[in-house]
Amino acid sequence: MKSVTLDHKWRIDTWSNLDQNWDVIVIGGGITGAGVLNMAAQKGLKVVLLEANDFAFGTSSRSSKLVHGGIRYLKNHQFDVVRESVKERERLLKESNGLVDPLRFIFPSFEEYQNESKMMRLGIILYDLLAPKWQHRSLNKTNVIKALPPLTQAHLLGGEEYCDARVDDSRLVLRIIKDGLRFGGYALNYAKVIGLCKSRIGQVEGVIVQDQSGKLDPKVKELKGKVIINATGPWSDQVRQGVNGGPKLRPLRGSHLLFLHEKLPIRAAVTMLHPRDGRALFAIPWENQTLIGTTDLDHEMKEDETRITQFEVDYLLEAAQHSFNTNPVTQEDIISTFSGLRPVINTNATTPSKESRAHQIWEENGLISVAGGKLTIFRVMAADTLNFCQALLPGNPKFDHRSPCFISPQTEKREALLDPQWIMMAGKLGKDVNEFFNESDADQLSSIESIPSLWAELNWAAKHEAVLHLDDLLLRRVRLGILLKNGGIAHLEKVKHLTSNALKWSNDQWKAEISRYKSIWQENYAIPK
Numbered sequence: 001m002k003s004v005t006l007d008h009k010w011r012i013d014t015w016s017n018l019d020q021n022w023d024v025i026v027i028g029g030g031i032t033g034a035g036v037l038n039m040a041a042q043k044g045l046k047v048v049l050l051e052a053n054d055f056a057f058g059t060s061s062r063s064s065k066l067v068h069g070g071i072r073y074l075k076n077h078q079f080d081v082v083r084e085s086v087k088e089r090e091r092l093l094k095e096s097n098g099l100v101d102p103l104r105f106i107f108p109s110f111e112e113y114q115n116e117s118k119m120m121r122l123g124i125i126l127y128d129l130l131a132p133k134w135q136h137r138s139l140n141k142t143n144v145i146k147a148l149p150p151l152t153q154a155h156l157l158g159g160e161e162y163c164d165a166r167v168d169d170s171r172l173v174l175r176i177i178k179d180g181l182r183f184g185g186y187a188l189n190y191a192k193v194i195g196l197c198k199s200r201i202g203q204v205e206g207v208i209v210q211d212q213s214g215k216l217d218p219k220v221k222e223l224k225g226k227v228i229i230n231a232t233g234p235w236s237d238q239v240r241q242g243v244n245g246g247p248k249l250r251p252l253r254g255s256h257l258l259f260l261h262e263k264l265p266i267r268a269a270v271t272m273l274h275p276r277d278g279r280a281l282f283a284i285p286w287e288n289q290t291l292i293g294t295t296d297l298d299h300e301m302k303e304d305e306t307r308i309t310q311f312e313v314d315y316l317l318e319a320a321q322h323s324f325n326t327n328p329v330t331q332e333d334i335i336s337t338f339s340g341l342r343p344v345i346n347t348n349a350t351t352p353s354k355e356s357r358a359h360q361i362w363e364e365n366g367l368i369s370v371a372g373g374k375l376t377i378f379r380v381m382a383a384d385t386l387n388f389c390q391a392l393l394p395g396n397p398k399f400d401h402r403s404p405c406f407i408s409p410q411t412e413k414r415e416a417l418l419d420p421q422w423i424m425m426a427g428k429l430g431k432d433v434n435e436f437f438n439e440s441d442a443d444q445l446s447s448i449e450s451i452p453s454l455w456a457e458l459n460w461a462a463k464h465e466a467v468l469h470l471d472d473l474l475l476r477r478v479r480l481g482i483l484l485k486n487g488g489i490a491h492l493e494k495v496k497h498l499t500s501n502a503l504k505w506s507n508d509q510w511k512a513e514i515s516r517y518k519s520i521w522q523e524n525y526a527i528p529k
Contacts (some may be wrong), residue, residue: 019170025050029053049180061255105162191210248360259291306524307525
């Protein structure tokens with residue numbers, strides 16, 4: 001199994017190795033594309049993944065940070081989606097300790113919402129039966145307040161507790177990609193597919209890829225492949241224009257607010273109903289901060305970046321203030337925002353929340369597209385996509401979504417298996433975890449402010465994880481940009497000190513990258529001006 005270090009040499013070597021005939025070319029470096037790469041590589045196929053921006057740039061770094069069944073989908077009778085999702089949740093919990101971790105949810109019961117509480121209790125029972133795993137219970141008022149101190153207490157009766165899981169979404173994507181490379185696949189970020197190669201009869205048989213890093217030569221290459229898979233999520237319709245495909249997606253924007261934990265000190269996640277429309281929202285303890293989301297609104301695809309609107313800020317704040325009125329948060333308490341796009345198949349449902357989250361796969365003139373679905377079922381989507389084109393692949397391989405996609409970390413030190421820091425880093429890095437600790441200075445193995453991330457992670461990511469820009473490092477590798485006030489700008493000098501040797505940027509490059517990062521953060525992760 002080959003060693004994987006995603007540095008400047010890796011970028012040059014990967015680019016030079018693109019000149020071969022591929023079994024599978026994957027367009028898109030989010031969770032679905034990563035799953036396809038990993039699964040195809042395990043079968044020994046010649047597979048390459050091409051991402052126009054950074055790995056996990058889009059939806060897969062801007063999700064609600066949940067691996068979950070989607071309990072609210074039961075209301076829309078999406079039973080197959082929920083069943084599939086809760087089963088995958090359980091597999092991921094078993095296979096990726098430290099990356100996908102259990103998370104308690106509480107649905108508070110109030111006098112004025114007793115009917116909703118009864119329906120929720122029935123839904124939770126069905127939720128667990130679909131897993132199947134019996135992990136719910138009723139809580140009295142005292143236990144609800146103990147878990148959720150800032151919760152509104154007037155007319156509170158108790159609550160219903162159930163279990164899902166949380167994840168660092170962009171770390172999940174990167175680990176799946178890196179393990180896919182170890183299995184023999186290839187992947188490259190900042191490699192944009194700018195066109196499709198076609199045969200004389202118009203069948204897609206390759207792609208035209210352009211280097212976006214400005215560091216590779218030639219700038220453009222043509223690649224040929226037996227199977228071309230469009231896994232670009234919300235951008236799927238744009239790629240499909242190359243085969244004259246009409247619109248199939250209904251991109252839906254989901255936006256979130258981040259607060260310091262001390263402003264909303266919750267010990268469990270909360271399912272809360274918005275006072276205006278009764279829609280279900282979540283407050284989630286994540287990375288020692290508190291996340292509130294999400295909205296569900298139609299979105300016009302005008303540019304690659306997605307940002308929250310003031311309407312959404314007000315809507316989410318209204319829900320937070322209603323549910324946590326013992327010490328209400330204000331707009332000034334928000335430390336960051338972020339928005340992601342759901343690549344939902346358009347069925348013309350009356351409202352976005354009623355659209356099905358099921359995935360679909362289809363072929364148009366040789367281009368195979370996959371869209372819909374959700375992060376939790378990425379392996380199901382990957383297996384279904386590869387099985388869809390099985391007859392075109394050498395050996396007609398059969399793909400099973402129940403197969404592991406992670407290479408498990410190993411250690412000879414038994415005490416490491418009980419060390420929370422080792423477990424956390426093993427979840428993020430997998431097979432690399434021991435090398436990480438051997439390579440890191442002891443004084444860098446401390447937490448960054450109040451969040452669990454370690455200073456040593458910055459140097460590691462800069463050296464080993466395909467970082468091309470400062471926003472790659474601070475928004476997707478080590479999540480300072482959304483977890484600290486002002487995007488962690490106060491720490492940029494220390495970030496520079498820790499990563500300069502690995503990144504090898506000149507002072508002018510650093511100035512340009514810092515300016516770029518501040519602009520990106522202000523435009524897309526701050527409160528709208």
